[in-house]
Amino acid sequence: MQLPTLREIFEAHDRLGSDKWTTYFGAYDDHFARFRERPITLLEIGIQNGGSLEIWAKYFANATRIVGCDIDEKCRDLTFEDPRISVVIGDANSANSYQAVTSDVAAFDIVIDDGSHLVSDVIQSFALYFPKVKPGGVYVIEDLHTSYWEGFGGGSDLDLSSMGFLKLLADVVNKEFWRDDRVGFNLLQNYASRYDVAVNDAGLEIDEVAFGNSVCIIRKKVLDGEENRRHITGNVFKVLDYTEVKPLSGSKELLNSLHITRNLMPATARQAEFVQLSATTLENVRRIEQLDAELRTVSTSANEALTQAQQEIASANDALASVNDALAHARQEIASLKNSYSWRLTAPLRYMRLTTPLRYVKAVFRH
Structure with a gap:
C-alpha cells in the first residue's frame, strides 16, 4: 500500500496549527522515506502551535517517541491526543533543557531545528544535538533564508553565518581525501571560537549534506x-587498462593512483589559508560588534538627554500656557466689568475722584 505523502497529511490535518514551505514537502519525502515504517524517535526544536508534532506522528506511524522543545511558556498549555508526543519547555541550548530532552530519549533518528533561526542558536544546537543523532539518522535545519539576514546574525557576505558553516560540512563529507591523520587542525575552529561550541571536523561523521530552498x-x-x-x-579496458589495478581505498592510495596530488596545492596549505582568512573575518566582525555597541551606548545617552530636554520644554510650555490662561481670564473679567451697568453708573464718581485733586492743586498755585 502506498503511504500518503507529507503534503497530503499536512493538508488533511485539522487540529493544532503548523506551517511549512512548499519545497520542504518533497525534500522530506525523499530523505525520510526509509524511516516511514520504522520505530523511530524524533526531536523537533521549536514547535510553536504544536501542529507539526501531530503531523510527524501521522507521517511516522510506527514512531515510538516524538519530542518537541520550545522556549515559549505558552506551549506548556498545548495538549496532545497521541501519547507518543511530549514537550520540553525551555531554551533547547540550555543545560537544563538539554538534560530534559536527552534523559527522556537517549538518541534520535531525526532532529529538526525549527527554533529561533539565529545563527548562534543554529550552530550551538548542531554542536549539542548532532552527537545525539543515531548513525544513519538525519539532522535538519529549517528556514535557512534567515542566514542571510543581519537581524538573525547573518549576512550574504559573512563567512561565519549558518550557511557558511553548513557549506564547510560538505568538505567534512569528503575529509578522507584531505584530512589524513593531522592533529591540531580544525576546519570549523572559527565557528567554535565565535559561538563558543565544541565542534571539530575530525569528530564529525557525515555521509551527506543536502541543500534545498531554505533547508539543509x-x-x-x-x-x-x-x-x-x-x-x-x-x-x-580499451582506453585505460585497469587489469593491474586492485580496488583502492578512498584515501592516499586513490589519490596517488589518480595523480591528484601532482595537480593540486597541498590541502593543508589551502585550509590553513582559509582558517587564517576566517580568523581575520572573525576579528573584523568582533571589531564591528564593538563599534556597534559603543555607538549604541552613545546613542542611548544622547536619546536620554534629548528626552529629558523635551520633558523640560514640555513643562515650561505647560507653565506658560497656565500663565496665558490666567492672563486671558483676567482680561475677560476686566472687559466684563467695564461693560457692566454698575461700571457705567459709577463713571462720574471715578471722574470726580480723578479731577478733584487736580483742581485743588491748580487753586494752590494761583494763590
Whole structure:
C-alpha cells in the first residue's frame, strides 16, 4: 500500500496549527522515506502551535517517541491526543533543557531545528544535538533564508553565518581525501571560537549534506567498518587498462593512483589559508560588534538627554500656557466689568475722584 505523502497529511490535518514551505514537502519525502515504517524517535526544536508534532506522528506511524522543545511558556498549555508526543519547555541550548530532552530519549533518528533561526542558536544546537543523532539518522535545519539576514546574525557576505558553516560540512563529507591523520587542525575552529561550541571536523561523521530552498539535511555516517573503496568491474579496458589495478581505498592510495596530488596545492596549505582568512573575518566582525555597541551606548545617552530636554520644554510650555490662561481670564473679567451697568453708573464718581485733586492743586498755585 502506498503511504500518503507529507503534503497530503499536512493538508488533511485539522487540529493544532503548523506551517511549512512548499519545497520542504518533497525534500522530506525523499530523505525520510526509509524511516516511514520504522520505530523511530524524533526531536523537533521549536514547535510553536504544536501542529507539526501531530503531523510527524501521522507521517511516522510506527514512531515510538516524538519530542518537541520550545522556549515559549505558552506551549506548556498545548495538549496532545497521541501519547507518543511530549514537550520540553525551555531554551533547547540550555543545560537544563538539554538534560530534559536527552534523559527522556537517549538518541534520535531525526532532529529538526525549527527554533529561533539565529545563527548562534543554529550552530550551538548542531554542536549539542548532532552527537545525539543515531548513525544513519538525519539532522535538519529549517528556514535557512534567515542566514542571510543581519537581524538573525547573518549576512550574504559573512563567512561565519549558518550557511557558511553548513557549506564547510560538505568538505567534512569528503575529509578522507584531505584530512589524513593531522592533529591540531580544525576546519570549523572559527565557528567554535565565535559561538563558543565544541565542534571539530575530525569528530564529525557525515555521509551527506543536502541543500534545498531554505533547508539543509545532514545524514550521519554509519560506521559499519566497511571502507570506502574504488570498485572495478568489466573485463574490456580499451582506453585505460585497469587489469593491474586492485580496488583502492578512498584515501592516499586513490589519490596517488589518480595523480591528484601532482595537480593540486597541498590541502593543508589551502585550509590553513582559509582558517587564517576566517580568523581575520572573525576579528573584523568582533571589531564591528564593538563599534556597534559603543555607538549604541552613545546613542542611548544622547536619546536620554534629548528626552529629558523635551520633558523640560514640555513643562515650561505647560507653565506658560497656565500663565496665558490666567492672563486671558483676567482680561475677560476686566472687559466684563467695564461693560457692566454698575461700571457705567459709577463713571462720574471715578471722574470726580480723578479731577478733584487736580483742581485743588491748580487753586494752590494761583494763590
